[in-house]
Amino acid sequence: MIPYGRQNISQSDIDAVIETLQSDWLTQGPAVTAFENALKSHCTSQYAVAVCNATAALHLAYLSLEIGKGSLVWTSPNTFLSTANAALMCGADIDFVDICPKTYNMSVEALIEKLQKADKEGRLPSLVVPVHFAGQSCDMAEIHKLSIKYGFKIVEDAAHAIGGKYLDKPIGNCKYSDITIFSFHPVKIITTAEGGALLTNNKDLFDKISLLRTHGMTRDPEKMNKPSEGAWYYQMVDLGYNYRITDIQCALGLSQMKRLEEFVNKRHSVRNQYESLFSNIEDVIVPYQSTDSYSSLHLYPVQVGKDKRKEIFDILRASQIGVNVHYFPVHLQPYYRRLGFYEGYCPNAENYYHSAISLPMYPDLTQNQIEYVATKLKEALT
Ligand SMILES: *Cc1c(COP(=O)(O)O)cnc(C)c1O
Numbered sequence: 540m541i542p543y544g545r546q547n548i549s550q551s552d553i554d555a556v557i558e559t560l561q562s563d564w565l566t567q568g569p570a571v572t573a574f575e576n577a578l579k580s581h582c583t584s585q586y587a588v589a590v591c592n593a594t595a596a597l598h599l600a601y602l603s604l605e606i607g608k609g610s611l612v613w614t615s616p617n618t619f620l621s622t623a624n625a626a627l628m629c630g631a632d633i634d635f636v637d638i639c640p641k642t643y644n645m646s647v648e649a650l651i652e653k654l655q656k657a658d659k660e661g662r663l664p665s666l667v668v669p670v671h672f673a674g675q676s677c678d679m680a681e682i683h684k685l686s687i688k689y690g691f692k693i694v695e696d697a698a699h700a701i702g703g704k705y706l707d708k709p710i711g712n713c714k715y716s717d718i719t720i721f722s723f724h725p726v727k728i729i730t731t732a733e734g735g736a737l738l739t740n741n742k743d744l745f746d747k748i749s750l751l752r753t754h755g756m757t758r759d760p761e762k763m764n765k766p767s768e769g770a771w772y773y774q775m776v777d778l779g780y781n782y783r784i785t786d787i788q789c790a791l792g793l794s795q796m797k798r799l800e801e802f803v804n805k806r807h808s809v810r811n812q813y814e815s816l817f818s819n820i821e822d823v824i825v826p827y828q829s830t831d832s833y834s835s836l837h838l839y840p841v842q843v844g845k846d847k848r849k850e851i852f853d854i855l856r857a858s859q860i861g862v863n864v865h866y867f868p869v870h871l872q873p874y875y876r877r878l879g880f881y882e883g884y885c886p887n888a889e890n891y892y893h894s895a896i897s898l899p900m901y902p903d904l905t906q907n908q909i910e911y912v913a914t915k916l917k918e919a920l921t
Pocket of ligand 1: 592593594595618619621622670696698699722723724733734735
């Protein structure tokens with residue numbers, strides 16, 4: 540089976556992990572800091588915090604921005620569950636902004652319309668979470684302008700997008716947001732097995748996130764309400780979690796960061812091959828690449844039409860091609876329907892979902908495999 544995505548682990552990745560296993564630290568040692576330094580240096584952000592997964596990263600991002608009961612969070616329905624779930628984990632309310640039918644990202648027009656309406660009704664969001672779907676950046680400059688006008692915070696869900704760029708600058712620089720989060724799940728661009736990170740340029744947010752990552756505990760005398768009782772002493776000053784990542788994982792992450800550019804370049808080479816193979820096939824809509832953005836190409840979703848999607852999907856699976864669908868619109872999950880969302884709430888995301896198939900996309904795909912996928916897809920269309 541050719542999967543839709545998979546990790547690439549080199550001998551140097553393996554050596555880095557073994558070295559850490561033989562060192563003094565398995566968790567919270569030098570590799571965590573080294574990985575965080577590599578992330579912020581790549582992204583040109585001031586702070587980075589590595590955590591156990593991107594769902595935890597989203598949860599800490601929202602908490603650090605004081606999202607809680609009574610807050611309203613808006614995101615895209617074309618995302619993985621966590622983006623919305625993390626808002627509910629904070630006790631906040633969630634709402635969805637429909638996508639642009641061309642980029643499959645949150646539509647700026649739909650956002651403007653929804654903000655105008657919410658403004659009249661006195662129920663503006665506290666936080667908007669654009670998702671850089673498939674690795675292509677949302678229109679962050681526009682969303683940032685709106686955040687100033689309407690007074691909301693921004694977290695970029697860049698789980699798909701490390702190694703991508705927006706207006707020639709690395710995604711994760713947080714120029715247009717308060718916090719950016721990444722995922723390092725094996726199907727994503729680089730991996731630490733499970734893992735995630737938060738990037739920010741705001742020292743207060745960094746301190747809050749660091750505190751909440753480890754139980755809300757501090758050993759910093761300045762943060763205590765009375766003098767320390769000795770070297771053993773710590774205080775719990777907030778309700779936090781154990782969202783730490785291990786040194787073993789960060790050793791892998793650090794080694795993978797050295798290969799990030801190579802990974803993204805290889806993904807672009809796969810995209811170029813698909814594009815030339817589908818160039819004269821009208822029934823296959825390939826992912827649009829915005830000129831503002833250099834995508835990390837986490838996914839390669841093509842649209843084949845509502846009527847034929849299931850049949851084509853089944854033929855490809857039967858041909859040992861592990862195609863997938865990203866995403867079933869979050870607002871139509873049974874849990875979210877119980878909150879009042881319904882079919883037709885985000886028609887663009889729903890239409891896109893019914894017609895989409897994610898073709899295999901990862902650095903190690905060979906030319907033969909790419910041609911095989913394209914041939915089987917063309918056969919299935921006829
Ligand atoms: C994968 C993913 C997440 C969650 O990542 P985990 O590291 O698995 O928790 C969040 N948002 C998006 C858009 C994702 O694709």
